[in-house]
Amino acid sequence: MPHSDQPTRTWSSMIYDHEIDELRHMEVICVGAGISGILTGIRLPQQIQNLELTIYEKNPEVGGTWYENTYPGVRCDIPSPGYQLTFESNSQWSEFYASGAEIQNYMVNLAKRYDVYRFCKFRRVVTAAKWLDGIGKWEVTCQNLETGESETDRCDVLMMGTGLLNKWDWPQIPGLDTFKGPKVHSARWDQSIELEDRDVALIGAGSTGIQILPAIQPIAKRVDHYMKGKNWISPVGIGGDELDRRNATEGNFKHAPEELDRFKDPKEYLKFRHRIENDIMKAPLAAFYGTEEQKQFHVMSKRFMEEKLANRADILNALMPDWTPGCRRLTPGPGYLEACCQPNVDYVSTPIKRIHEDSIETVDGQIRKVDVIICATGFDVSHQTGPKITGQRGQDLHKLWDPIPEAYMSTCPPCMPNMFIYFGPNGGPMTGSTILMLEWVCDFAIAAIQKLQREYIKSLVVKPEANQDFSRHVDKFFAKTVFTQPCNSWFKRGTKDGRVVANWPGSGVHSRKALLNPRWEDFDYELMPEIEGNRLGWLGNGMTVAQRDGTWATDYLDLKQYINRPKPVHPEVSVESPRSPKS
Structure with a gap:
């Protein structure tokens, strides 16, 4: 009552x-x-x-x-x-x-x-x-x-x-719409665009531009690479410990056929995946400002860029930031700094003033003829x-x-x-x-x-x-x-x-x-209206669907239900052992 x-x-x-x-x-x-x-x-x-x-x-x-x-x-x-x-x-x-x-x-x-x-x-x-x-x-x-x-x-x-x-959107550069030659945004790449023996303007050096330059530098006649900000170019990407283990100096490597055959064994590949993902999960330690890991990564990144650009102080001064690596998303740049130093690449850190029908003008008055414009200018985030x-x-x-x-x-x-x-x-x-x-x-x-x-x-x-x-x-x-x-x-x-x-x-x-x-x-x-006024109305009529339908209601005995089955402390003791005599 x-x-x-x-x-x-x-x-x-x-x-x-x-x-x-x-x-x-x-x-x-x-x-x-x-x-x-x-x-x-x-x-x-x-x-x-x-x-x-x-x-x-x-x-x-x-x-x-x-x-x-x-x-x-x-x-x-x-x-x-x-x-x-x-x-x-x-x-x-x-x-x-x-x-x-x-x-x-x-x-x-x-x-x-x-x-x-x-x-x-x-x-x-x-x-x-x-x-x-x-x-x-x-x-x-x-x-x-x-x-x-x-x-x-x-x-x-x-x-x-x-x-x-x-x-994505086109960058807000005066005259971009007046350019008569092919222009393309990296997020909507046109596979029909010809770059061989062309004068190419690559605008942007974020994570996308860093990947594009090494790919097009060997085939283009000339590349004017426009970069308005500074950026750290990482020697390796996240999880790059494996590159060191294999002495993969190019920043990537192909798996040998015999290794891929070995990886067909699920146990072997799982071991490899554990190792690589553990490397990845160690990376956050370098994100905390002032830690030894962060300081070491800063020194390593600075040394890497100085070594790669030893003969191009102009690029080093224009590119190397005064803020800490990791402030912006780190992007591995295999071949990027090397491409910047090639004789057919002109690294342009002067801001763009205007784009003309067949050229790009920077604020210092220089005008560079160009056949193709590539905009690697990112996304709206x-x-x-x-x-x-x-x-x-x-x-x-x-x-x-x-x-x-x-x-x-x-x-x-x-x-x-x-x-x-x-x-x-x-x-x-x-x-x-x-x-x-x-x-x-x-x-x-x-x-x-x-x-x-x-x-x-x-x-x-x-x-x-x-x-x-x-x-x-x-x-x-x-x-x-x-x-x-x-x-x-x-x-x-x-x-x-x-x-x-x-x-x-x-x-x-x-x-x-x-x-x-x-x-x-x-x-x-x-x-829901069905249980409004009784928050425990979902408990229902006291039955399960299996009981209602007369099917097996003992799914709890299925071993598949016991994903977290306990591990015995004394496995030598069996529950089927005969009854122990009273002491």
């Missing part, structure tokens, strides 16, 4: 008549079919029952940035063993730092192997997403690039896998691009993110229920592989979706105070790192002294520990 001063409640009417494991239908939309979308198309069907998944992609094929970027010299700056999914190893990478074409082939094969294509709708650009407060769903609008028509769809959960490196997203109570995500983009645990923006972002604000690895971090975000989203299903929750959204606390932690953390040194960096939205918004506050394995243990108390919840 209830206590006399408590209100009487008719609990029988508040019990939802369903089995506890009868999970509600979930509609999920993922925007983008790069590695994030591919991962979504593999993991969600595997781990979420009663699922309807749709992946919208603007291109005609999967792959994302690796589908779009086909410029000469494009490759990953992470060792190939670490730039792949944990559960799907490619033991046959031909090079230690894989080419873009080889990575794109890996992406396509992943999509084929797990039939991710069955979820994909290609040639669709998502233009808007709006949260419908009363219904508790997202309404997604996209443009069909084949027909030009607008299409709408709805979902319970919205996953954004568009990434950061996809919104402001977090202000992409579809218009409207959340709770009409909140505009772009306005919420101006001037500072924020997302709890890098993936849950404020006022955006049931929304998860891959590579959101502070969603990139401080050092290491982006792909691994995307896996942890996917696991986090899966856990949240399973909670929505299991407990009949209509929506979850991060609490404002939890979001603020995460942002405060991020700022406090990065204050002790090289990332806050005074340099213009896309880590800080292209500013010199801005807030670090690109990187996770810790190592890649640190993010895994955080994302695999969600703090559900940091979210606000709205329940």
Whole structure:
């Protein structure tokens, strides 16, 4: 009997008549079919029952940035063993730092192997997403690039896998549109452009320009390389310890056929992958300002550039920064400094004044004739691009993110229920592989979706105070790192002294520990109508689906359920041993 001063409640009417494991239908939309979308198309069907998944992609094929970027010299700056999914190893990478074409082939094969294509709708650009407060769903609008028509769809959960490196534009240089010869942006490379025996202008020396120059220098008649800022050119990329072990002085190496044959043994390749990824995971120590690792890396980087440019003090003075290595993303530059020193390369650090029909003029009055212009000028990383997203109570995500983009645990923006972002604000690895971090975000989203299903929750959204606390932690953390040194960096939205918004506050394995243990108390919840008024209504009628259907209800005995089976302290003692005599 209830206590006399408590209100009487008719609990029988508040019990939802369903089995506890009868999970509600979930509609999920993922925007983008790069590695994030591919991962979504593999993991969600595997781990979420009663699922309807749709992946919208603007291109005609999967792959994302690796589908779009086909410029000469494009490759990953992470060792190939670490730039792949944990559960799907490619033991046959031909090079230690894989080419873009080889990575794109890996992406396509992943999509084929797990039939991710069955979820994909290609040639669709998502233009808007709006949260419908009363219904508790997202309404997604996209443009069909084949027909030009607008299409709408709805979902319970919205996953954004568009990434950061996809919104490119021409640099704002007067006269660029008047140039009569071929011009191309690195993010939309035109394979028909002829560079042999041509005078080529390469504008930009970020991570892309650094890769393009060594690839085109041997074939071009002349290259004018325009560089307006300073940059550290790293002797090796992240995980470069293996280069030292093999004395690979060119900054990369091809795997010998006999080694690739040995790697066909999964155990052998796993050992190799452990070694390389452990090298990658040691890298964060050099990111903390003032540590011995950071100081040693600074000395090594300075010595490397001085040795490579010993006969070109003009380039060294124009290129070497006065800020610490790592403030901007480190890019290995195999062959770059050597290419800068070749007689057919003119390194131009003087700013461009104007582009004419057949030439480029710098502010010092010099005019250089040119046949082809290559713009390696990067992407818009402001977090202000992409579809218009409207959340709770009409909140505009772009306005919420101006001037500072924020997302709890890098993936849950404020006022955006049931929304998860891959590579959101502070969603990139401080050092290491982006792909691994995307896996942890996917696991986090899966856990949240399973909670929505299991407990009949209509929506979850991060609490404002939890979001603020995460942002405060991020700022406090990065204050002790090289990332806050005074340099213009896309880590800080292209500013010199801005807030670090690109990187996770810790190592890649640190993010895994955080994302695999969600703090559900940091979210606000709205329940489904079926259990409204009784937060435990999801317990249901006391039965399971197997009991209802008369099928086997003893799946708990299946050894596959015991992934974390305990290891005996005394394995010599058997539970089948005869009864011990009483002492």
